[in-house]
Amino acid sequence: MSGHHWTDTAANIDRVARLADKIEIEACCDADGVIERCDPEQAELYSVYFHYAPHGEPDALQGVECIADRGSEGEARALAVTLSAQFGLPVYGVAGEAL
Structure with a gap:
């Protein structure tokens, strides 16, 4: 797990954070070079995402964008909490709990 x-880039994080409504952490697996969400018991890495909701605007950004991968849930949480403090966004953990 330590290889992730x-x-x-800081510039992209700054740009997209201003469009996001929250930060999410997800357990993920590397399936032959494709990173996919998986059960925490099988996680090889933890990804940090910005989440976007359209808020009634049909052309607004929606979905999620991965902005970082970490080798442990603790490392992902630390980054997410730092970004939360920087951008004023709530953080939700792997189990969907607010951090």
Whole structure:
């Protein structure tokens, strides 16, 4: 698990954070180079996402964007909490709980 430590560029994080409504952490697995969400028991890494809701605007950004991968849930939580403090966004953990 220690090989996963990627973070998007600071400029892109700053740009997309302003469009997001929350931060999510998800347990993920590497399936032959494709990162997919999986059960925490099988997780190989934990991804941090910005979540977007359209808020009634049909052309608004919606869905999620991965902005970082970490080798442990604790590392992902630490980054998410830092981003939360920086951008004023709530954080939701792997189980959907507010952090």
